[in-house]
Amino acid sequence: xxxxxxxxxxxxxxxxxxxxxxxxxxxxxxxxxxxxxxxxxxxxxxxxxxxxxxxxxxxxxxxxxxxxxxxxxxxxxxxxxxxxxxxxxxxxxxxxxxxxxxxxxxxxxxxxxxxxxxxxxxxxxxxxxxxxxxxxxxxxxxxxxxxxxxxxxxxxxxxxxxxxxxxxxxxxxxxxxxxxxxxxxxxxxxxxxxxxxxxxxxxxxxxxxxxxxxxxxxxxxxxxxxxxxxxxxxxxxxxxxxxxxxxxxxxxxxxxxxxxxxxxxxxxxxxxxxxxxxxxxxxxxxxxxxxxxxxxxxxxxxxxxxxxxxxxxxxxxxxxxxxxxxxxxxxxxxxxxxxxxxxxxxxxxxxxxxxxxxxxxxxxxxxxxxxxxxxxxxxxxxxxxxxxxxxxxxxxxxxxxxxxxxxxxxx
Amino acid sequence: xxxxxxxxxxxxxxxxxxxxxxxxxxxxxxxxxxxxxxxxxxxxxxxxxxxxxxxxxxxxxxxxxxxxxxxxxxxxxxxxxxxxxxxxxxxxxxxxxxxxxxxxxxxxxxxxxxxxxxxxxxxxxxxxxxxxxxxxxxxxxxxxxxxxxxxxxxxxxxxxxxxxxxxxxxxxxxxxxxxxxxxxxxxxxxxxxxxxxxxxxxxxxxxxxxxxxxxxxxxxxxxxxxxxxxxxxxxxxxxxxxxxxxxxxxxxxxxxxxxxxxxxxxxxxxxxxxxxxxxxxxxxxxxxxxxxxxxxxxxxxxxxxxxxxxxxxxxxxxxxxxxxxxxxxxxxxxxxxxxxxxxxxxxxxxxxxxxxxxxxxxxxxxxxxxxxxxxxxxxxxxxxxxxxxxxxxxxxxxxxxxxxxxxxxxxxxxxxxxxxxxxxxxxxxxxxxxxxxxxxxxxxxxxxxxxxxxxxxxxxxxxxxxxxxxxxxxxxxxxxxxxxx
Numbered sequence: 012x013x014x015x016x017x018x019x020x021x022x023x024x025x026x027x028x029x030x031x032x033x034x035x036x037x038x039x040x041x042x043x044x045x046x047x048x049x050x051x052x053x054x055x056x057x058x059x060x061x062x063x064x065x066x067x068x069x070x071x072x073x074x075x076x077x078x079x080x081x082x083x084x085x086x087x088x089x090x091x092x093x094x095x096x097x098x099x100x101x102x103x104x105x106x107x108x109x110x111x112x113x114x115x116x117x118x119x120x121x122x123x124x125x126x127x128x129x130x131x132x133x134x135x136x137x138x139x140x141x142x143x144x145x146x147x148x149x150x151x152x153x154x155x156x157x158x159x160x161x162x163x164x165x166x167x168x169x170x171x172x173x174x175x176x177x178x179x180x181x182x183x184x185x186x187x188x189x190x191x192x193x194x195x196x197x198x199x200x201x202x203x204x205x206x207x208x209x210x211x212x213x214x215x216x217x218x219x220x221x222x223x224x225x226x227x228x229x230x231x232x233x234x235x236x237x238x239x240x241x242x243x244x245x246x247x248x249x250x251x252x253x254x255x256x257x258x259x260x261x262x263x264x265x266x267x268x269x270x271x272x273x274x275x276x277x278x279x280x281x282x283x284x285x286x287x288x289x290x291x292x293x294x295x296x297x298x299x300x301x302x303x304x305x306x307x308x309x310x311x312x313x314x315x316x317x318x319x320x321x322x323x324x325x326x327x328x329x330x331x332x333x334x335x336x337x338x339x340x341x342x343x344x345x346x347x348x349x350x351x352x353x354x355x356x357x358x359x360x361x362x363x364x365x366x367x368x369x370x371x372x373x374x375x376x377x378x379x380x381x382x383x384x385x386x387x388x389x390x391x392x393x394x395x396x397x398x399x400x401x402x403x404x405x406x407x408x409x410x411x412x413x414x415x416x417x418x419x420x421x422x
Numbered sequence: 423x424x425x426x427x428x429x430x431x432x433x434x435x436x437x438x439x440x441x442x443x444x445x446x447x448x449x450x451x452x453x454x455x456x457x458x459x460x461x462x463x464x465x466x467x468x469x470x471x472x473x474x475x476x477x478x479x480x481x482x483x484x485x486x487x488x489x490x491x492x493x494x495x496x497x498x499x500x501x502x503x504x505x506x507x508x509x510x511x512x513x514x515x516x517x518x519x520x521x522x523x524x525x526x527x528x529x530x531x532x533x534x535x536x537x538x539x540x541x542x543x544x545x546x547x548x549x550x551x552x553x554x555x556x557x558x559x560x561x562x563x564x565x566x567x568x569x570x571x572x573x574x575x576x577x578x579x580x581x582x583x584x585x586x587x588x589x590x591x592x593x594x595x596x597x598x599x600x601x602x603x604x605x606x607x608x609x610x611x612x613x614x615x616x617x618x619x620x621x622x623x624x625x626x627x628x629x630x631x632x633x634x635x636x637x638x639x640x641x642x643x644x645x646x647x648x649x650x651x652x653x654x655x656x657x658x659x660x661x662x663x664x665x666x667x668x669x670x671x672x673x674x675x676x677x678x679x680x681x682x683x684x685x686x687x688x689x690x691x692x693x694x695x696x697x698x699x700x701x702x703x704x705x706x707x708x709x710x711x712x713x714x715x716x717x718x719x720x721x722x723x724x725x726x727x728x729x730x731x732x733x734x735x736x737x738x739x740x741x742x743x744x745x746x747x748x749x750x751x752x753x754x755x756x757x758x759x760x761x762x763x764x765x766x767x768x769x770x771x772x773x774x775x776x777x778x779x780x781x782x783x784x785x786x787x788x789x790x791x792x793x794x795x796x797x798x799x800x801x802x803x804x805x806x807x808x809x810x811x812x813x814x815x816x817x818x819x820x821x822x823x824x825x826x827x828x829x830x831x832x833x834x835x836x837x838x839x840x841x842x843x844x845x846x847x848x849x850x851x852x853x854x855x856x857x858x859x860x861x862x863x864x865x866x867x868x869x870x871x872x873x874x875x876x877x878x879x880x881x882x883x884x885x886x887x888x889x890x891x892x893x894x895x896x897x898x899x900x901x902x903x904x905x906x907x
Binding site: 090 | 427430431434438450451452453454455456457463466467475476477478479480481483484507514572576580583584585587588717718719720721722723726727796797798799800801802803807808809810811812813818822823825826829834835836838855859860861862863864866867869870873
């Protein structure tokens with residue numbers, strides 16, 4: 012009986028057997044990241060400007076759990092003869108069992124934690140969000156200031172823009188034509204043939220118009236005394252999602268933070284999340300402030316405007332009418348305007364709500380959600396973006412679409 | 423490619439001649455030439471040409487590929503499957519010397535598969551490939567079944583993988599049927615024959631409990647669940663059996679890693695030295711051989727340990743130094759007058775390759791002198807560090823050896839048995855960890871218990887010991903509850 016050698020067949024003739032299992036694995040990782048996104052968001056600063064910032068994401072569902080021995084199991088290993096009892100062979104606390112667990116096949120301790128950049132994380136988050144109409148909206152053409160382009164030549168110009176090649180070519184052309192027409196021997200050694208002003212050719216630089224994609228995100232938040240840490244944390248996570256989403260879509264994104272209680276002011280990010288003011292709430296003040304800022308700096312013809320307001324719904328009754336009016340005005344200038352009512356752990360039962368008031372808003376680009384816990388964030392966010400599709404009610408059932416809200420509010 | 427198939431064939435002829443001369447008793451051999459991508463693919467699927475799909479193999483592929491791409495680890499030269507005919511892969515980009523080395527090494531494994539008792543008693547080499555293929559087809563059919571689907575199948579496989587190693591390890595030990603177990607229990611309950619029963623007090627008769635399931639604690643978790651959870655649909659039962667069957671196939675490999683690799687290395691070393699390679703190939707051989715067999719300080723290279731031990735056994739038996747505990751009474755012979763294949767040393771190693779597994783191999787043949795030479799030591803965790811606690815000196819060497827024995831092969835898998843399938847009369851599955859001084863890793867135990875519970879579809883509890891205190895682990899809602907016993 013002789014040994015059989017089967018020759019090599021090129022890979023292209025075979026199917027890639029692990030392709031599907033790899034895909035399933037990647038899907039698992041994505042799902043796991045999505046499940047943990049609430050936790051991840053809690054750690055991040057809302058303006059994660061550094062795209063390459065690396066985030067550690069523990070991937071739980073792809074760990075393969077088995078019964079294994081813990082830390083107190085001894086191991087045996089080979090040394091170089093210098094080991095004495097008491098020597099340290101492994102420093103620090105490594106996850107799972109370190110090396111030197113001895114021979115044999117360890118059942119496999121996999122401490123699976125993946126490092127991904129913020130950019131990748133966002134990409135995964137929005138990957139299969141099935142983005143609505145937003146993508147189809149025409150980008151606005153803006154005369155951008157810093158983008159310039161060479162465009163044709165001019166006879167006059169400044170020295171740095173001299174096109175030397177064209178200038179030299181012009182001179183040679185003139186020389187040949189002189190020689191041809193006059194029969195002058197220009198090749199002679201004594202004959203100089205200097206550059207003439209007519210030879211000079213300069214690049215012309217023209218400003219270009221560019222499809223500018225500017226967007227501004229207005230984060231409006233109620234910072235009155237009733238907004239506790241938990242509520243702020245939920246709000247912040249939502250703003251983070253919104254900011255990251257908008258940043259995906261537009262090249263130039265700015266963020267404006269407006270904090271309001273009975274008065275509103277524009278604040279830096281740190282103050283926005285960490286300062287607690289006391290006192291009552293006039294929601295309209297926040298909206299007015301936003302409208303003012305839009306008027307001043309972000310004209311709707313140049314900017315895509317996204318505004319989102321988080322509050323716990325406790326508003327002075329007398330302000331409701333004004334708030335409604337201001338909200339309607341905001342709807343007119345914004346691409347999307349949302350209101351999120353944050354009611355952690357059942358506080359909905361004893362505090363006020365703006366849902367009914369805002370339910371009267373008819374604008375298509377207005378959307379309301381309630382957020383009770385971390386898990387609602389993603390669903391809420393999804394439904395917020397889905398708004399343009401006209402699907403007000405998400406599967407989650409926590410989301411009040413405009414039309415439904417209106418129906419409920421109607422007597 | 424620096425060689426062609428005919429050339430390999432010529433080398434193989436020479437190698438097989440030597441294999442026959444040395445008396446290795448192999449299955450017929452088949453080699454398949456593949457490239458590194460295919461090698462990665464085979465590695466992910468434990469070498470099998472067909473295997474049921476599961477995401478964990480995708481994960482394994484990605485990990486191997488990443489390590490390979492970044493140069494963290496190379497690819498193995500050889501990948502060989504315990505089947506009859508024995509199937510092995512050769513990587514096409516390897517040099518001719520590596521191919522010759524691999525072929526020789528593979529014959530060593532082949533002989534080991536065909537003769538070692540763990541393999542001959544526990545696996546059916548003739549039908550291995552068919553078995554895997556068949557299982558793959560069945561699992562694929564569940565994937566495609568519209569009433570089941572890939573998600574559900576993968577879930578069940580997840581649960582099954584979590585406890586797949588929780589099964590009997592020594593396949594040579596015959597399993598008794600329920601009837602035999604009951605008979606044994608009854609026999610045990612009978613008073614033993616006692617010549618002095620007139621003066622001894624009569625022991626009280628305790629009737630054996632025949633109603634209990636299982637009659638005796640059972641190690642085979644998957645098979646137990648498949649048999650005793652009446653609500654499992656047939657396809658889930660089938661998956662549990664498939665996973666168990668395939669784990670059984672890998673048990674002997676885990677149980678004999680050191681012996682097996684050592685044996686194959688012993689023979690490739692012998693064969694290649696006998697082949698009279700041209701000088702350039704011989705120089706490469708020295709380099710490659712040392713790469714494979716170098717010791718790994720701080721770890722343990724099974725190739726190296728096995729290789730050294732086989733040589734040590736042969737030398738000792740040839741010199742008549744058979745040890746205090748394992749005296750061989752046969753008269754001393756002058757080895758130089760004997761045929762190389764007929765020396766006591768050679769006969770001994772052939773005997774041991776058939777009758778031992780790693781744990782017994784180390785216990786019987788790892789001598790204090792050899793441990794000294796290898797500088798083996800024992801390390802334990804102290805706070806955040808791992809600290810050397812014992813070295814192989816006069817008082818420590820046995821402890822170091824015993825620690826080594828505990829950590830090789832299936833020794834690194836906790837023994838957990840089903841004690842009662844109807845604990846508290848409400849179908850709670852009562853598992854017990856047979857504690858040997860090593861605690862369980864609780865995070866893993868927690869999640870694994872959840873997997874078991876998903877298969878058992880009722881509460882599952884695990885008795886173990888944590889820091890010396892008997893404890894009962896229960897999964898309650900989202901957290902692990904630990905009750906002191």
